[in-house]
Structure formats: structure tokens, C-alpha cells
Amino acid sequence: MTTAKSTVTPMMAQYLEIKEQHPDALLFYRMGDFYEMFFDDAVAAAEALDIALTKRGKHDGGDIPMCGVPHHAAEGYFLTLIRKGFRVAVCEQMESPAEAKKRGYKAVVKREVVRLVTPGTLTEDSLLDARRHNFLAAYAVVRDAGALAWVDISTGAFHVMPCAGAALGPELARLTPREVIVVDGSEADWAGIVSDSGATLTTLGAAAFDSTAGEKRLCALYKVGSLDAFGGFSRPEIAAMSAVAEYLDITQKGNLPLLRPPVQEGQSAVMQIDAATRRSLELTHAMNGGKQGSLLQCIDRTVTAGGARLLERRLSSPSCTLTVITDRQDAVSYLTEQGRLVEDIREKLRGTHDLDRALSRLALDRGGPRDMAAIRNTIAQAALLPAGDFPPILEQAAQDLKGHDDLLALLDDALVAEPPLLSRDGGFIAPGYNAELDEARKLRDEGRSVIAAMQADFVELSGVASLKIKHNNVLGYFIETTATHAEKMMAPPLNKTFIHRQTTANQVRFTTVELSEIETRILNAGSRALEIEKRLYSSLTQAIVAQAGPLGALGRALAEFDLATALAHLAVTENWVRPKIDDSRAFDIKGGRHPVVEAALQKDGAPFIANDCGLTDAPIWLLTGPNMAGKSTFLRQNALLAILGQMGSFVPASQAHIGVVSQIFSRVGASDDLARGRSTFMVEMVETAAILNQADDRALVILDEIGRGTATYDGLSIAWATLEHLHDVNRCRALFATHYHEMSTLSAKLDGVENATVTVKEWDGDVIFLHEVKRGTADRSYGVQVARLAGLPAVVVERAKVVLEALEKGEREGGSGRKAIIDDLPLFAATPPPAPAQPKQSEVETILQQVMPDELTPKDALALIYELRGKLPDH
Incomplete structure (x- = not known):
């Protein structure tokens, strides 16, 4: 928006000049106690926030649209706008009106944008989920090699890893960042992948991704002469980290957050799980998009925000390194035998605060005295954690709890017990300190x-x-x-x-x-008292930030204790066992259970039927059985057991032996992808193709009903060829559920395939699901019986029986083809539904109909009971 400055007021000229520098953001222009918006920003914000749109003055002969929000309530409005896809430029008054008047009667108060609020740069508690990370990611490509860097400025966590373009989708699904940065001009290449992850796509100029300038930028950020102290980073990794640092400099207006040294990750170090599999297994989000009903929600027993975030990281990134898995298991195993100690630790942890986020807010000058008090109280509470003969991972954490006495003494002396939220309110420095x-x-x-x-x-x-x-x-x-x-x-x-x-x-x-x-x-x-307090607040902030390294270690130690005690508590209360994890290709589960389904059944007082799964001798199970019998639950529960085991948790089973799983692929259930014009069958084929092209011999694959979305023989042939490829080429461990009973003959042809079925029992024409998995094959699908249970009209069920009998008869007799069988079926109109069968009345019922209970004496009633018992068929 451009205009001749002579046609507008000095204040509006200032507004337009600042707005021109931030055309892609809503400008929150501070005027006294309000943030005001004008022109198109006002129209968009008023609609998004559902607030009144008014007007203020004239511009080019027309009214200037205006809306505003109170500055003290701005955070809530930020959150609404961010969720609706907006970015916000926060423009503050840099001097008081009295100071401005010293320059002249008509001087305009100086204003500057002090911060850009974007999805990946939030720090305020009210804008964040305390129990989840808020990642900002950047993807860089240098000479056909890619790298992904990500940061949570609310905690200071900074990571980087090599990442090929094909792996970007799975990695974003693992991290679930809120915002992803790519180089300007490449957005078309990555928009679909970023959108699928639920993140916002942001672009930066190529200069931000320059690895040579980026290395200097990162060295200046960490005040080091070389990045070698942090690791040997590749050019793409430096480029990705550089883009993150540049974007933070832009959005925070030079007030950079407190970032920990970057940590290198390797793809081979964690189990690979693609986006479709994560959705299918509902690891951190249920199918409806919420946390309720997910595995994370089911197993979360943590009592601190840091512990909850660590749990999500571990669950999203199960380890493939045996020493790491064993160390985590040792910690949980030790605590399962220390019930009183676990409860004491958890009780003390409940009194701690979110150390990482309090520290980050103070470093960004967005904190307050209460953040200082939170750090003081957390240090004091950490010192009260009971000691024990801890295994290595907890022993290291216990050491990190110590060494904060000087800072604790400083904060104890300086702060009152219950300080106010904001430093400008004063009254937070204790009497006698100054x-x-x-x-x-x-x-x-x-x-x-x-x-x-x-x-x-x-x-x-x-x-x-x-x-x-x-x-x-x-x-x-x-x-x-x-x-x-x-x-x-x-x-x-x-x-x-x-x-x-x-x-x-x-x-x-x-x-x-x-x-x-x-x-x-x-x-x-x-x-004067207020100015002194502000000065002391600044010095206390500097003292706290100077201890950022040890405080970060303290935060990680508390999270480690929280997670270990939470998993121990889960294992004891839910009767979970420690799985044996090794380098073999074993997969033997005894009495395995699906943790989410079991928890849901417990609420209704119903038992969960546990099942075994053995893929060691025959690495592929071909699973048959009717719908609703529990095949999908059985498939998913075994994948979840591998994930839980390799994140370091105990598992819901009576015994488990799992050779390290490098990848998990799940294709259980599907739906249309209408946005991309793909049918259910196309989605199924795309996901199956990804599995067959990527699965290695250490992968675990679970597949359900491959080929069901097309013609019978087409579907059977696809399923048949898929199973053969998994056996001969991928050579992975797999659970393959199907309704194509013809495939059961493959077990005789392929050494690594064994048949299994989910058992049912038929009683008086009804099917009873036993939910037990045993070796063997199902004799039929029981589809018509399941349809009857689902409530299809009786006339439809009876007609289905007629058609099924004719088709099965034709198959048995080797007729002249399916069309001839169909042509020979009696017309629907010619086969009226049979009248409901009148049940034959038993002799016992005949006698009882003639009895008048009110006329029976006790002796007659006893004689009647003997008579009725004598009429029973088995008497």
C-alpha cells in the first residue's frame, strides 16, 4: 500500500511505513492500551477474531477501517490468528508520549516491530501445549543432498540430521513441526509434504540457506570459532541450521532465543515409521486428530510437562541402538521393584515447574518474576528427590540434579515467596536484599x-x-x-x-x-523503588541465563526421572513385562495385548483376549478370519509392542522376545483421498507400493485386506504377488490378513509363510467371536452372519444366503463360469422372504402356560418343580 505522505496524518504515515515492511503479516500497532489494526488488516482481523470493525479518519477520500484488541489480552488473539493461518507483526511504542513531545509538539511516538508471531516461534504458556513440543523446522538441499534442522525455541532444543527428499515426509510426521522453512522458489516441491504433516510452509531467500555464510552465522550465535566442537556437520546440515538461525533473527528482531548446541541425529539410530503408519497405529494422535484414544494418551503417566514431552519424543522415535534400549529398560526395571521410592520421586516431581520454558522466556525477555520463582522452586524441589542405587541412566540424571546451590541461594535471598506475574508491577524483590x-x-x-x-x-x-x-x-x-x-x-x-x-x-x-x-x-x-526493582530483575535474569547449561541439564534430568518412574508405574499397575530386545530376527510374543483396546474394555468391565504371535521360524503369518473377529487389533498390537519395546518401555504381554525392528509399515484400513483425487483402492496401492519398495529384512510389516478395492480375481492376484514379494524380496517379518482363503495354499509353497486364523463359533445361525488367534485357516468368512449382526434387513440376509449357496455350488461343481452361475440365480421377486419360523413349543412351556401361580400351595409348587425337571430332554 503506497501513498503520498503529505495526504495522511503523521501517525498514519508511520503506520503505512511500518506496514510496508511487513506486507504478509497482520500489523498489531500499539496505541496506548490497545493494539490497533487498519485497512485490510482490520477487515481480516475483525472477521477472524469476531470483533467489531469500526473506522477512524479518512484516506484517499474513504473511511479507514479499524479494529483493536486490549494489549493485556493480546496473547489469546495471537493464538486464534495463528490457528487460522495468519502471521502477526507486533509493533510496540518505544518511548512514552511525554518523551515524544520533547522532540516537538506534533512529534509521533517512536514505534518498531519487536517480534513476528508465527506458528513455529511461540513461547508464551497460553499459546503452547505444555506437554508437547512446538518445533520450527527448515529443510535444505545442497548438491542433491538434503538435511533437516528443527528447533523448539520454547525449550532451546536444537537438532539436525541428513534427510533425503523421499524421507522428508516420514520425518515431518515424526516431529509434527508447526512451521517448515524452505528456500524461496522450491515451495511447489514441498508444499504437499508439509501440508500432510499439518505444518505451515514458510519461504526464505537463498542467502539464508548459504552454507558458507551460515557457518559464520552459527559460530557467531554460539560464540565459537568453529562448529567442530558440536560435531562434523555436512553442508546441507549447516544450510538447514543457518536457515533456522536466520528466521529466528528475523522473527525475534535480533533478540535470539537461548539455543542449546545442535545435536546430530542419524536416521539409522531410530525406527523408521512413515506418516501413513503413524496414522494407522494412532501413536500420538487418534484417527479424529485428537490425543484422546491414542497410544500416547493411554500410556502417559508422567507428572511434569518436561516428562510428557520426553515421552512423546521417545514414542515417536523408538531407538534401534541396543545399548540405548537396554539402559532405558534397566532404569524402568529397577524402579518396578522400588514401589515406595517411585511414589516418593513422583510426589516430589509434582512440585516442580517447566524449567526449560521458564528459562527460555527469561532469555527472550518475555518472562517475569514468576518464571524466576519457578526456577528457584524447581531447584529446591529437585534437591529433595530421594537417592537410590540407580542404574546408569538415572545415576547420571541424579548427578545433574546437583550443583545449583549458589543460584538457589541468590534467588532465595532476592525473591519474595509469591512474586507478581510482571516485573513492571514491582514488589517481587524481598525486603533486606537491597x-x-x-x-x-x-x-x-x-x-x-x-x-x-x-x-x-x-x-x-x-x-x-x-x-x-x-x-x-x-x-x-x-x-x-x-x-x-x-x-x-x-x-x-x-x-x-x-x-x-x-x-x-x-x-x-x-x-x-x-x-x-x-x-x-x-x-x-x-x-525510584520501581526502577531499582527493574534493575535488580535484569541482573537476576543475567545470573539465571548464565547458568543455562546446568539448568538445561537439570530440566533433562527431571524429565528422565519423570519418564522412568511413569513407565515403571505403568508396568506395575497394568501388569506389563520387560521384553527381551536383541540383534536377532526373533519376534515371539506370548499373551500379547493391545494397550488402548484393553484400557477401553476395562472401563466396561470386559476382559481382553490375549494372543501369541511367533514370527521367528516362519517370519510371515497369513491371517484369515471374519470381519469383527479382531484381526486388525491383532495386527496393530504386535506393531505397538515393537514400538513400546524399542522406546525402552515394558510391554503388555506375558513374555516378549523382539529382534530389533528397523522399520514398521502398517496398511490397516484406508479411506478416499478426495483432495488428490485418489480412491480408496488407489490410496491402498500407493501405500502398498511404498512398503514393497522400502521395507528391509529387519522391517515389520502389517497388511490388512490388500486388493479388496477391486474385482475379486484382480484383488486376489495383487494380494498373492504382494505376499510373494514380501517373502522372496523384502524378506521381512510380516502379518498379512486377508479374506482370500485361496492364499492359504501359499504356506505349502513358501517356507517362511504360516497360516493363522482368528477363531469364531457358530451357534443357531449366529456367529460368536472368540478373538483367539491360532495356527490354521478359517473354513469360511462368515460375511453373511456378520451382516446379520450389523442389522441388515432379514430379507437381504436371506437373499445373500441364496446367492452365496449358488456361487459356492458353482465353484464346487466347476460350472461354466461366474456369469452362468449368476444367470441361473432365481430372481429376487421370485424368492419372497421366508415367513419367520414359528418356534416349536416345548412340553415344559405347555405345562407352565396352564399353571396359575396364585393358586399353588407350597406343596403343589414343589411337586410342579419335580414334574418340570422330569420333562427336560437330558433328564
């Missing part, structure tokens, strides 16, 4: 008692009992009385003492020389 502050406070506070004594003196002098000394921001301190008594005070001799200042409708206001002098002393003391 002599200069105590002196200013004494004068300020005693000044109030002096005013009260002075009011009593004036009442006695004037003889006006209703006289009051009051204060406002315009007049300062003044004497107020009613108009009735004012004449007396303005007449000699009182007029020599009381100086008239103002007359209102019902009151007259005076001052005195003595009152003016006291006012100056009191006001100076109050502002």
Missing part, C-alpha cells in the same frame, strides 16, 4: 502514613470533618471538600494555607505548599 530499595520503599510507604496524619491536621485546622486528601493521575495529591465548606476555606485566614486548584460539580479541590512537597518526595520514592 538497602537502596528498602530505603526507597520506606519513604514511599511511610509517605502514606504521613498523608493520613496530614489529613487529620487539616481537618483540625479547617474544622471541616469531611475533608479528604485524595490522589489521581492528573492532579496528583489534593485536598477535597464539598462546595458548602469551600467558602470557609477560601476566606481569610484559611486561604493563606489552602490554595484553590479545581472546582467540580459537587466538590472543590485545594492544595498546600506542604502537601506539594510531600507529594514530590512520595512520587519520587515510588518510581
Whole structure:
């Protein structure tokens, strides 16, 4: 938006100039106690926030649209706008109106954008989920090699890893960042992948991704001469980290957050799980997109925000390194035998605060005295954690809890027990900490008692009992009385003492020389006390930030204790066992259970039927059985057991032996992808193709009903070929569920395939699901019976039986083809639904119909019981 500055007011000219620098963001322009928006920003914000759209002044002959929000409530509005896809530029007043007037009567208050609020750069508690990370990621490509860097500025965590373009989707699905940065001009290449992850796509110029300049930028950020101390980073990794640092510099306006040294990750170090598999297994989000019903929600027993974030990271990135897995298991195993210790630790952890985020806010100058108190209280609480003969991972964490005595003593001496939220409110420095502050406070506070004594003196002098000394921001301190008594005070001799200042409708206001002098002393003391507190706040912040490294280690230690005790508590209360994890290709589960389904059944008082799964001798199970029998649950639960085991948790089973799983692929259930014009069958084929092209011999693959979305023989042939490829080429461990019973013959042809089925029982035409998995094949699918259970009209069920019998007869007799069988079926109209069968009345029922209970004597009733028992068929 451009305009000749001579046609607008100085303030509007300032607004337009600042807005021109941030065309892609809503400009929150600070005016006193409000953030104001104008022109198109106002129209968009008013609609998004559902607030009133007004107008202010004219521009080019038309009204200027305007809306505004109170500055003290701005955070809530930021969150709404961010969720609706907006970015916000926060423009603050950099001086007071009084300071501006010193430059000239018409001088405009200086304003600057101090921060860009974007999805990946949030730090405020009210804008974040305390139990989840808020990652900002950047993807860089240098000479056909890619790398992904990600940061959570609310905690300071900074990571980087090599990442080929084909792996970007799975990695974003693992991290679930809120915002992803790519180089300008490449957005078309990555928009679909980023959108699938739920993140916002942001572009930066190529200069931000320059690895040579980026290395210098990162060295300056960490104040080091070389990045070698942090690891040997490749050019793409440096480029990705550089883009993150540049974007933070842009959005935070040079006030960079407190970032920990970057940590290199390797793809081979963690289990690879693609986006479709994560959705299918509902690891951190249920199918409806929420946390409720997910595995994360089911197993989360953590009591701190840091522990909850660590749990999500471990669950999203199960380890493939045996030593790491074993160390984590040792910690949980030790704690499962220390019930009292676990409860003591968890009780102490409940008293801690979110150390990482409090530290980050203070470093960004967005914190307050309560963040300092949170750090003080957390250090003190950490010192109270009980000791134990801990295994290595917890012993290291226990060491990191120590060494904070000096900072604790400083904060204990400096802060009151319950400080206010904002430093500008004052009153957070404890009495006795600073002599200069105590002196200013004494004068300020005693000044109030002096005013009260002075009011009593004036009442006695004037003889006006209703006289009051009051204060406002315009007049300062003044004497107020009613108009009735004012004449007396303005007449000699009182007029020599009381100086008239103002007359209102019902009151007259005076001052005195003595009152003016006291006012100056009191006001100076109050502002001086506040300035001293602000200075002390700054020095305390510096002292805390100087200890960022040890405090970060303390935060990680508390999270490690929280997660280990939470997993131990889960294992004990839910009867989970420690799995044996090794380098073999074993996969033997005894009494395995699906943790989420079991928890849901427990609420209804129903038992979960546990099942075994053995893929060691025959690495592929071909699973048959009817719908609703529990095949999908069985498939998913075994994948979840591998994930839980390799994240370091115990598992819901009576016994488990799992050879390290490098990848998990799940294709269980599917739906249309209408946005991309793909049918259910196409989605199924795309996901199956990804599995067959990527799965290695250490992968675990679970597949359900491959080929069901097309013609019978087409589907059977696809499923058949897929199973053969998994067996001969991928050579992975797999659970393959199908309704194509013809495939059961593959077990005789392929050494690594074994048949299994989910058992059912048929009773009086109904099917009863036993949910038990055993070796063998299902004799049929029971589809018609399941349809009946689902509530299909009886006439449809009966017709289905007729068609099924004809088709099966044709298959058995080797007829002249399916069309001939179909043509030979009797017409629907010619086969009216059979009348409901009248149940034959038993002899017992006949006798009972003739009995009049009210006329029976006790002796007759007993004789009747013997008679009825004698009529029973098995008597």
C-alpha cells in the first residue's frame, strides 16, 4: 500500500511505513492500551477474531477501517490468528508520549516491530501445549543432498540430521513441526509434504540457506570459532541450521532465543515409521486428530510437562541402538521393584515447574518474576528427590540434579515467596536484599502514613470533618471538600494555607505548599523503588541465563526421572513385562495385548483376549478370519509392542522376545483421498507400493485386506504377488490378513509363510467371536452372519444366503463360469422372504402356560418343580 505522505496524518504515515515492511503479516500497532489494526488488516482481523470493525479518519477520500484488541489480552488473539493461518507483526511504542513531545509538539511516538508471531516461534504458556513440543523446522538441499534442522525455541532444543527428499515426509510426521522453512522458489516441491504433516510452509531467500555464510552465522550465535566442537556437520546440515538461525533473527528482531548446541541425529539410530503408519497405529494422535484414544494418551503417566514431552519424543522415535534400549529398560526395571521410592520421586516431581520454558522466556525477555520463582522452586524441589542405587541412566540424571546451590541461594535471598506475574508491577524483590530499595520503599510507604496524619491536621485546622486528601493521575495529591465548606476555606485566614486548584460539580479541590512537597518526595520514592526493582530483575535474569547449561541439564534430568518412574508405574499397575530386545530376527510374543483396546474394555468391565504371535521360524503369518473377529487389533498390537519395546518401555504381554525392528509399515484400513483425487483402492496401492519398495529384512510389516478395492480375481492376484514379494524380496517379518482363503495354499509353497486364523463359533445361525488367534485357516468368512449382526434387513440376509449357496455350488461343481452361475440365480421377486419360523413349543412351556401361580400351595409348587425337571430332554 503506497501513498503520498503529505495526504495522511503523521501517525498514519508511520503506520503505512511500518506496514510496508511487513506486507504478509497482520500489523498489531500499539496505541496506548490497545493494539490497533487498519485497512485490510482490520477487515481480516475483525472477521477472524469476531470483533467489531469500526473506522477512524479518512484516506484517499474513504473511511479507514479499524479494529483493536486490549494489549493485556493480546496473547489469546495471537493464538486464534495463528490457528487460522495468519502471521502477526507486533509493533510496540518505544518511548512514552511525554518523551515524544520533547522532540516537538506534533512529534509521533517512536514505534518498531519487536517480534513476528508465527506458528513455529511461540513461547508464551497460553499459546503452547505444555506437554508437547512446538518445533520450527527448515529443510535444505545442497548438491542433491538434503538435511533437516528443527528447533523448539520454547525449550532451546536444537537438532539436525541428513534427510533425503523421499524421507522428508516420514520425518515431518515424526516431529509434527508447526512451521517448515524452505528456500524461496522450491515451495511447489514441498508444499504437499508439509501440508500432510499439518505444518505451515514458510519461504526464505537463498542467502539464508548459504552454507558458507551460515557457518559464520552459527559460530557467531554460539560464540565459537568453529562448529567442530558440536560435531562434523555436512553442508546441507549447516544450510538447514543457518536457515533456522536466520528466521529466528528475523522473527525475534535480533533478540535470539537461548539455543542449546545442535545435536546430530542419524536416521539409522531410530525406527523408521512413515506418516501413513503413524496414522494407522494412532501413536500420538487418534484417527479424529485428537490425543484422546491414542497410544500416547493411554500410556502417559508422567507428572511434569518436561516428562510428557520426553515421552512423546521417545514414542515417536523408538531407538534401534541396543545399548540405548537396554539402559532405558534397566532404569524402568529397577524402579518396578522400588514401589515406595517411585511414589516418593513422583510426589516430589509434582512440585516442580517447566524449567526449560521458564528459562527460555527469561532469555527472550518475555518472562517475569514468576518464571524466576519457578526456577528457584524447581531447584529446591529437585534437591529433595530421594537417592537410590540407580542404574546408569538415572545415576547420571541424579548427578545433574546437583550443583545449583549458589543460584538457589541468590534467588532465595532476592525473591519474595509469591512474586507478581510482571516485573513492571514491582514488589517481587524481598525486603533486606537491597538497602537502596528498602530505603526507597520506606519513604514511599511511610509517605502514606504521613498523608493520613496530614489529613487529620487539616481537618483540625479547617474544622471541616469531611475533608479528604485524595490522589489521581492528573492532579496528583489534593485536598477535597464539598462546595458548602469551600467558602470557609477560601476566606481569610484559611486561604493563606489552602490554595484553590479545581472546582467540580459537587466538590472543590485545594492544595498546600506542604502537601506539594510531600507529594514530590512520595512520587519520587515510588518510581525510584520501581526502577531499582527493574534493575535488580535484569541482573537476576543475567545470573539465571548464565547458568543455562546446568539448568538445561537439570530440566533433562527431571524429565528422565519423570519418564522412568511413569513407565515403571505403568508396568506395575497394568501388569506389563520387560521384553527381551536383541540383534536377532526373533519376534515371539506370548499373551500379547493391545494397550488402548484393553484400557477401553476395562472401563466396561470386559476382559481382553490375549494372543501369541511367533514370527521367528516362519517370519510371515497369513491371517484369515471374519470381519469383527479382531484381526486388525491383532495386527496393530504386535506393531505397538515393537514400538513400546524399542522406546525402552515394558510391554503388555506375558513374555516378549523382539529382534530389533528397523522399520514398521502398517496398511490397516484406508479411506478416499478426495483432495488428490485418489480412491480408496488407489490410496491402498500407493501405500502398498511404498512398503514393497522400502521395507528391509529387519522391517515389520502389517497388511490388512490388500486388493479388496477391486474385482475379486484382480484383488486376489495383487494380494498373492504382494505376499510373494514380501517373502522372496523384502524378506521381512510380516502379518498379512486377508479374506482370500485361496492364499492359504501359499504356506505349502513358501517356507517362511504360516497360516493363522482368528477363531469364531457358530451357534443357531449366529456367529460368536472368540478373538483367539491360532495356527490354521478359517473354513469360511462368515460375511453373511456378520451382516446379520450389523442389522441388515432379514430379507437381504436371506437373499445373500441364496446367492452365496449358488456361487459356492458353482465353484464346487466347476460350472461354466461366474456369469452362468449368476444367470441361473432365481430372481429376487421370485424368492419372497421366508415367513419367520414359528418356534416349536416345548412340553415344559405347555405345562407352565396352564399353571396359575396364585393358586399353588407350597406343596403343589414343589411337586410342579419335580414334574418340570422330569420333562427336560437330558433328564
